[in-house]
Amino acid sequence: MWSPECECVVGEDGEDGEASYRVGHELVDEFLEFIAARARPNTVKAYAHDLKIFFAIVAKEPAEVTSRDVLGFVTQQRRGRAGAENVVRITDGSAGLSAATIKRRLAAVSALYGYLVVRGDAGVSSNPVPRGLPTRQRRRNGPKVVPLVRGVRRLPRILGPADVDRLLGALRTDRDRAIVQAMLLAGLRRCEVLGLRLEDLRLGEWRVFVADGKGGHERVVPMSTTFFTTVAAYLNSERPADASTDRVFVALKGPTRGGPLSASGLDEVMTAARGRAGLSGGTCHELRHTCFTRLREAGMAIEALQTLAGHRSIESTRIYLHLGADWLADEYWRAAAAIETPPAVEVTR
Numbered sequence: 001m002w003s004p005e006c007e008c009v010v011g012e013d014g015e016d017g018e019a020s021y022r023v024g025h026e027l028v029d030e031f032l033e034f035i036a037a038r039a040r041p042n043t044v045k046a047y048a049h050d051l052k053i054f055f056a057i058v059a060k061e062p063a064e065v066t067s068r069d070v071l072g073f074v075t076q077q078r079r080g081r082a083g084a085e086n087v088v089r090i091t092d093g094s095a096g097l098s099a100a101t102i103k104r105r106l107a108a109v110s111a112l113y114g115y116l117v118v119r120g121d122a123g124v125s126s127n128p129v130p131r132g133l134p135t136r137q138r139r140r141n142g143p144k145v146v147p148l149v150r151g152v153r154r155l156p157r158i159l160g161p162a163d164v165d166r167l168l169g170a171l172r173t174d175r176d177r178a179i180v181q182a183m184l185l186a187g188l189r190r191c192e193v194l195g196l197r198l199e200d201l202r203l204g205e206w207r208v209f210v211a212d213g214k215g216g217h218e219r220v221v222p223m224s225t226t227f228f229t230t231v232a233a234y235l236n237s238e239r240p241a242d243a244s245t246d247r248v249f250v251a252l253k254g255p256t257r258g259g260p261l262s263a264s265g266l267d268e269v270m271t272a273a274r275g276r277a278g279l280s281g282g283t284c285h286e287l288r289h290t291c292f293t294r295l296r297e298a299g300m301a302i303e304a305l306q307t308l309a310g311h312r313s314i315e316s317t318r319i320y321l322h323l324g325a326d327w328l329a330d331e332y333w334r335a336a337a338a339i340e341t342p343p344a345v346e347v348t349r
Contacts, residue, residue: 021048025055027062027122031115040216042191050108062116063123070109070128077102156289156319157281164290170277174234175249175261176269178227182208183287185224187295187309189214190284194261196248203228213310221308296320 020036021044022029028051036044055062057076058069077097110129116122159167164184171177182188182196188210195212202209202220206228210219231248243250243258251257251265266284274282292305300308306317 021045023048023052023055025062027116028055028112031112034115035111040214046104047108047111050105051112054105054109062112065113065128067128067130070106070130074102074106077105156293157286158290158293159279159282159286163277163279163282166277167273167279167282170273171269172273173238173252174230175238175252176273178231178234179249179266179269180287181227181230182223183284184291185227186221187288187291188221189288189310190263190266192310193284194247194249194263194266197246198248199246201228201231201248210310217310217312219307219310292317292320 021032023032028048032044032048032051035047039047054073057073058065060069106129110127113124113127113129116124117127168177168180171180179193182193183190186208188208192210192213195210196208197211200209200211206223206225207220208223210221213219235248238252239250240252240258245258245260247260249261251259251261256262256265270282270284274280288309292309295308296302296305302314302317302320305320306314309317311317
């Protein structure tokens with residue numbers, strides 16, 4: 001039976017050494033075990049966290065949940081925290097959680113119920129998560145619906161050239177500079193950089209092989225020679241000779257010295273560097289955004305950018321069509337000057 005006292009999400013070592021996640025309810029835990037074979041560990045962890053929150057708030061067995069409960073959950077998530085009723089987000093003027101977070105939690109709930117419906121033995125015959133709310137306007141192929149949670153489309157945050165120089169100057173090791181260059185010069189994700197193995201560095205081709213991309217997809221990425229110069233300096237003078245892993249980037253000190261550099265370890269490095277540089281931005285993902293924005297500004301085709309980024313859909317890449325204000329202004333004034341120039345008048349004799 002589900003109850004608010006169900007244990008918290010716990011990561012445990014599975015038989016293959018990977019973490020497994022449980023929330024203390026048989027059906028939900030079996031779902032998490034099922035998707036563990038199809039999704040990345042971080043996805044499973046996020047599903048476990050989101051499902052625990054959903055059922056802790058709804059406080060019903062999975063078979064008892066209705067669409068009304070789901071709508072009530074959305075309303076509850078949109079409210080501000082108790083005691084913070086007057087606090088709103090500057091970005092959209094709303095209280096409570098962001099639209100992206102609520103949509104992610106609804107996706108986890110919907111995935112669970114899709115699984116339970118297919119199973120056929122959980123007392124669930126339909127998915128209680130509505131696809132949207134119907135409107136009066138009708139379309140030829142059926143009624144039009146609006147999403148339960150309307151997202152806010154934001155342009156990617158990027159670093160200017162001066163901020164990039166300040167960040168690079170605040171890094172203290174060649175290891176850290178190589179990591180940042182991999183994000184700035186080729187747009188690698190944090191997990192992709194940390195997952196690089198020594199054999200993935202293709203020096204003769206000036207490329208790196210990304211074996212652990214988002215969704216488990218592999219790709220070969222061209223990489224600037226600047227990165228290879230920096231990573232060579234790191235391998236020659238900083239990486240411990242007795243490192244216990246074939247991962248390129250390892251911890252350089254402490255009890256984990258020589259072991260793979262962790263995501264939390266890299267976050268500590270980046271936080272400290274941003275502090276020394278006096279920057280409020282400069283996260284790993286913002287470095288990736290900066291790379292793609294600059295490449296697009298330089299004229300790189302959107303299809304090539306999609307391949308470099310490892311995006312499955314080009315819709316994910318189209319955000320980089322909306323570029324920095326300076327680039328847009330320059331393009332506008334160049335075109336405006338062309339259309340405002342009066343045509344030459346032919347003089348007939």
